[in-house]
Structures are given as structure tokens and as C-alpha cells.
Amino acid sequence: MTTTHNVRIWAVKKHKGKTKTTYRVRWVAAGREFGESFQTSALADSFRAELLTAARKGEAFDVESGLPVSKKREQPSMTVFELACSYADMKWPDSSPRHRSSTAESLTRIVLAMLRDNASLPEGKTTRKALMIAFNTKHRSGPHPESITDAIQAVARKSRDVTDLAKPDQLRAVLHELDRNLDGARAASNTGRLRRVTLSGLLDFAVEKTPLESNPLHEVKTKKRTYEVTEVDPRSVVNPIQARTLLDAVSTVGKPGPPLLAFFGLMYYAALRPEEGASLRRNDIAIPQPQLNAETGEYEYGWGDLMLRGARPEIGEQWTDTGEASEERSLKHRADKAVRIVPCPPVLTKLLHEHLQRFGTARDGRLFRGARDGGRIGSTTYGRVWAKTREIVFTPEVAASPLAKRPYDLRHACVSTWLTGGVEPTRVAKWAGHSLAVLLRVYAKCLDGGEKAARERAERALSGW
Incomplete structure (x- = not known):
């Protein structure tokens, strides 16, 4: 341990912060400046007095920590x-x-x-x-x-x-x-x-x-970064025609595509997060049976409800309590056993009926499962299917754009569609499972292609119609 007797101790400096006031003791040992901050002036004065006493007694100071040798020994050591x-x-x-x-x-x-x-x-x-x-x-x-x-x-x-x-x-x-x-x-x-x-x-x-x-x-002054809530890029949000075209194309993506059609449909028609869709079970969906229309000879589907009870975020088993990869958790930002009810429109009701009839469920009732082990449907799997779907539907120029780049963008599109359709923001926030503030700051974006219509409405308003 290198020591020195070349010590100067300065007066206590009062620092007024935005939320509290602190008192800083500063001193120099072997040309190096040191400092300690305290919540009260009494604590700062006491610490400074200890330094002064050690210096007057001729006690050596540790060059590395700046403390008197005796006080250095008292300090709890922890890396x-x-x-x-x-x-x-x-x-x-x-x-x-x-x-x-x-x-x-x-x-x-x-x-x-x-x-x-x-x-x-x-x-x-x-x-x-x-x-x-x-x-x-x-x-x-x-x-x-x-x-x-x-x-x-x-x-x-x-x-x-x-x-x-x-x-x-x-x-x-x-x-x-x-x-x-x-x-x-x-x-x-x-x-x-x-x-x-x-x-x-x-x-x-x-x-x-x-x-x-x-x-x-x-105490340390640094150049602060501005942290802003990440907003949805309007260029990534598909309009209804684009969304339906993409969903229709999912079924054409080889063997893995058809079992994921309803999975993507839940994101677009009900704004589910991927981890919520991965956790959805048969007893979580309350949908009416299809009714045959005698005149058209076609089946008609009605509104239902999705009762979301949990989510399965994709995470390795080493971080879970049960040792099971992607274990089921409560809904995001919700208490344990909380349930979120989301309306299921007729078009989604049809997708869910067809999925259950064709693919059934996992042993525990989950609608979607991994092809190999029956576990959580992996993001790699549905990510590849979605990338291939975009290649089928979009031109190379559009495919290179942010439009529906990620499956999660379908959720953004659903929320934007609800808002554009006139559903009150508080209800949209409730259905989507986040706060009203997050809804308005992050999700309330224009649909792709909706800018022109919005400008026309603004023009009519400015003309005094």
C-alpha cells in the first residue's frame, strides 16, 4: 500500500440538487483529489474532523483511497x-x-x-x-x-x-x-x-x-442522453387490404405456414402480443358455432371473446423458476391471475374454428406448439414464415421497406385500425393491455395509405364545409 503525508483538506461544500441537498468533503492526497458526500452537514463535518485529526497526528494517508491508514482498515472491503x-x-x-x-x-x-x-x-x-x-x-x-x-x-x-x-x-x-x-x-x-x-x-x-x-x-456530472418512448413507425403499419393479403398468403408458405395463420390472425384482429398468442388455450376462447345460411349455403361466424390469462415470453430455462423454457407468466404489467378480455371479430372466429378443426391443440390445450417437441412456438419459426410471406406478397421495393417488417407490426396495425374506426381510446387501451398514455404516445399512428384521406379531411375542415 502506497502512502503519503502530503495532504490538504478543504472546507465542506454544500450541493443543492433537484431533489435533495448533500454536503461534500474534499481533500487532496499526493496531488490526487478525493471526495465523499453526506446527507447532512453534521456527518460531513464529522468526517472532515477525522481527516484533520489524522493529518495533524502525522498519520499517513493511502494514495489509492485517499483515506488515513487507520480509517482505510476500517472500510469494509468488497469488489x-x-x-x-x-x-x-x-x-x-x-x-x-x-x-x-x-x-x-x-x-x-x-x-x-x-x-x-x-x-x-x-x-x-x-x-x-x-x-x-x-x-x-x-x-x-x-x-x-x-x-x-x-x-x-x-x-x-x-x-x-x-x-x-x-x-x-x-x-x-x-x-x-x-x-x-x-x-x-x-x-x-x-x-x-x-x-x-x-x-x-x-x-x-x-x-x-x-x-x-x-x-x-x-454527484457526477455527465452529458445526459434523452430517453424517449419509442414510437411506432407509421411506415410499418399495414392497412386492412394489405393485412388480409398477407394473412391469405401465410397458408401458402409450405408446411409451417398453415398452422400459423390463426397465430398471425390473433395479432392483427385482436392485437395479441406473440407471447400471449403462444399461451392461448382452447378454454380461453369463447366463440359461437358457425351457423349455416340457408339462402347462400355458406356458414356465418359471429363475435366471440378471448380471455387472456397469461403469457409465455421466449426465455431460456436457466432464468425461470421451474426450469422450463418460456414458462407461463402473468400478463404484462398485470397482477397474477388477472384476465384481459379481448373481442374476437367474426373473421377471427372463423380462423380459430378452422385451426382447431385442422390442427387441434397441444396436450395442455394450447392452440399453437412447436413442431418438434410441442413446446412454445418459437420466434425463429414464425419469423421465417413471416419473412417468406412478405416476399410472396410484396414487390422487392416494398419488401425492403419497414411495412409489416415484423409480425409484431400486425399488433400495431390492429390498434391503429381500432382507433381509426372510431373506438374510444380508453377501450382500445383496455383491449390492447396497456395504459392510455402508452396508447396515445406509442400506438396511435396512421395506417399505411391513410395520410391522403386525413389530409383531405383537414382540407375540408379548413374550407369551412
């Missing part, structure tokens, strides 16, 4: 890696499988940014995989391949102390890494926001564990 493991364990019980995976990814970025400069680690992909395992409460203990164990041990040895996070330059370096992808490109706005939320939670946890006196994010 960022140890803190991150404890934080992951604390968050695990109350987090969804997808949130657990997201938290582990963010912690991996933070820990890698807080390794000592002389860190010699295995190849980057191996180290990142090892850290994702280390931040998985269920699977941390192993057994694991030797390469994974060696990588975890190397990170544990090279991880910096938690107190280094209070150093402005070090914290800024971490924030910079969180805003970047592995290739160095800037991360998506929402990705960066989620990573910073994890960092803030980790620092608050460090305060609880006592290595830090306060969350340094409140």
Missing part, C-alpha cells in the same frame, strides 16, 4: 464483482425471467468496465458467458466447464473495489461503456436506459451494504 453477485441474488426472487437476464447483461457490462487495467482474461465471448452464469442465482454454483470457472475466478481477482465507483473519472468510464454495443456503436436509447437503471440500483445497493456513503450518480 464490484462481489457486489454485483449479491445484487443479482437480491433481485432474483421478485424479477421475471426476462428481467433477470436483462439485469445480468447490464451487470456484465458494469463489471467488465470495472476491471483493473492489467486484467488478463479469457477471450471476450467466454468471459461474458461466464459472467452471465455468475449473475444467475440458480446456476452460479455449477458444475461448469473449466473455461467458465477460470474466467469467473479471473474476473473475481481483477475486479476493482466498490469504492472506486465513487471516483468521477471511473464512473464516467462505466457510463460510457453502458451506452455502447460490443462493436463500439451507440446502443439503442432504451437499452442504454435499462443499463443505467441497473447501475443506479447497484449503487443504491452499495450504500445499503456500506461500501459507499451515497450514490455517486447524484
Whole structure:
């Protein structure tokens, strides 16, 4: 441990933030500036008095931490890696499988940014995989391949102390890494926001564990990114004619296409999320039997209801409580056992009847299942079918555009169609399963090709008709 007697201690500085006031003690040891923030002036004065007393007694100060040697010994020692493991364990019980995976990814970025400069680690992909395992409460203990164990041990040895996070330059370096992808490109706005939320939670946890006196994010000045709610690109939203043409073409996509027609129909006609459609069971749909029209000789279908009780987000079994991949969860942003009722229009009623008659259900009653093991229908499978459908329907120029690029765009189109049709926004929000604020800020977009009609209505209004 390198020490110095060259110490200068400055007066307590009061800092008024937007939500609270803090008091910062600053001092210099061997030409390096250090600081600690406190919630009250009394705590700050007490800490400063300890520094002054140590300096007057001629006590050496540690150059790395800036603290008197005696106080350095009192400080609880914890590395960022140890803190991150404890934080992951604390968050695990109350987090969804997808949130657990997201938290582990963010912690991996933070820990890698807080390794000592002389860190010699295995190849980057191996180290990142090892850290994702280390931040998985269920699977941390192993057994694991030797390469994974060696990588975890190397990170544990090279991880910096938690107190280094209070150093402005070090914290800024971490924030910079969180805003970047592995290739160095800037991360998506929402990705960066989620990573910073994890960092803030980790620092608050460090305060609880006592290595830090306060969350340094409140003190360090950085260039803030503007995080906006991602809006639906109007160019991605199909109109009714385009949607029906696409759905008709799904059945022509070889063997995997026909069993997915009703799956895509649920997204377009009822605004279901893919994970909600993947969880839908036979006893969740209340649809009337078709009625034969004596005059036309054709069957007619009526309105029904879909009672959504859960969802099956696509996630690996290592993040779930049951050990089952894509285990069933409650509806998004809803309490356990909450039910959302969505109207089923006649055209969707027909699709569901035809699907049940032709393909039946899985053993547990699910309408859609994987071709091999009968498990959750995978995004890779329905993504390939949708990509092939767009190639069949669209010209190369349109296929290269954002129009209905993803199956999820069918949900956007459904919500936009409801709004365009005059359904009140509060009811649309209820059917779609999100708040009114999200509806108006994210989903209320014009249908493709609807801009001209909207401008004509505006022109008539300006003409005083």
C-alpha cells in the first residue's frame, strides 16, 4: 500500500440538487483529489474532523483511497464483482425471467468496465458467458466447464473495489461503456436506459451494504442522453387490404405456414402480443358455432371473446423458476391471475374454428406448439414464415421497406385500425393491455395509405364545409 503525508483538506461544500441537498468533503492526497458526500452537514463535518485529526497526528494517508491508514482498515472491503453477485441474488426472487437476464447483461457490462487495467482474461465471448452464469442465482454454483470457472475466478481477482465507483473519472468510464454495443456503436436509447437503471440500483445497493456513503450518480456530472418512448413507425403499419393479403398468403408458405395463420390472425384482429398468442388455450376462447345460411349455403361466424390469462415470453430455462423454457407468466404489467378480455371479430372466429378443426391443440390445450417437441412456438419459426410471406406478397421495393417488417407490426396495425374506426381510446387501451398514455404516445399512428384521406379531411375542415 502506497502512502503519503502530503495532504490538504478543504472546507465542506454544500450541493443543492433537484431533489435533495448533500454536503461534500474534499481533500487532496499526493496531488490526487478525493471526495465523499453526506446527507447532512453534521456527518460531513464529522468526517472532515477525522481527516484533520489524522493529518495533524502525522498519520499517513493511502494514495489509492485517499483515506488515513487507520480509517482505510476500517472500510469494509468488497469488489464490484462481489457486489454485483449479491445484487443479482437480491433481485432474483421478485424479477421475471426476462428481467433477470436483462439485469445480468447490464451487470456484465458494469463489471467488465470495472476491471483493473492489467486484467488478463479469457477471450471476450467466454468471459461474458461466464459472467452471465455468475449473475444467475440458480446456476452460479455449477458444475461448469473449466473455461467458465477460470474466467469467473479471473474476473473475481481483477475486479476493482466498490469504492472506486465513487471516483468521477471511473464512473464516467462505466457510463460510457453502458451506452455502447460490443462493436463500439451507440446502443439503442432504451437499452442504454435499462443499463443505467441497473447501475443506479447497484449503487443504491452499495450504500445499503456500506461500501459507499451515497450514490455517486447524484454527484457526477455527465452529458445526459434523452430517453424517449419509442414510437411506432407509421411506415410499418399495414392497412386492412394489405393485412388480409398477407394473412391469405401465410397458408401458402409450405408446411409451417398453415398452422400459423390463426397465430398471425390473433395479432392483427385482436392485437395479441406473440407471447400471449403462444399461451392461448382452447378454454380461453369463447366463440359461437358457425351457423349455416340457408339462402347462400355458406356458414356465418359471429363475435366471440378471448380471455387472456397469461403469457409465455421466449426465455431460456436457466432464468425461470421451474426450469422450463418460456414458462407461463402473468400478463404484462398485470397482477397474477388477472384476465384481459379481448373481442374476437367474426373473421377471427372463423380462423380459430378452422385451426382447431385442422390442427387441434397441444396436450395442455394450447392452440399453437412447436413442431418438434410441442413446446412454445418459437420466434425463429414464425419469423421465417413471416419473412417468406412478405416476399410472396410484396414487390422487392416494398419488401425492403419497414411495412409489416415484423409480425409484431400486425399488433400495431390492429390498434391503429381500432382507433381509426372510431373506438374510444380508453377501450382500445383496455383491449390492447396497456395504459392510455402508452396508447396515445406509442400506438396511435396512421395506417399505411391513410395520410391522403386525413389530409383531405383537414382540407375540408379548413374550407369551412
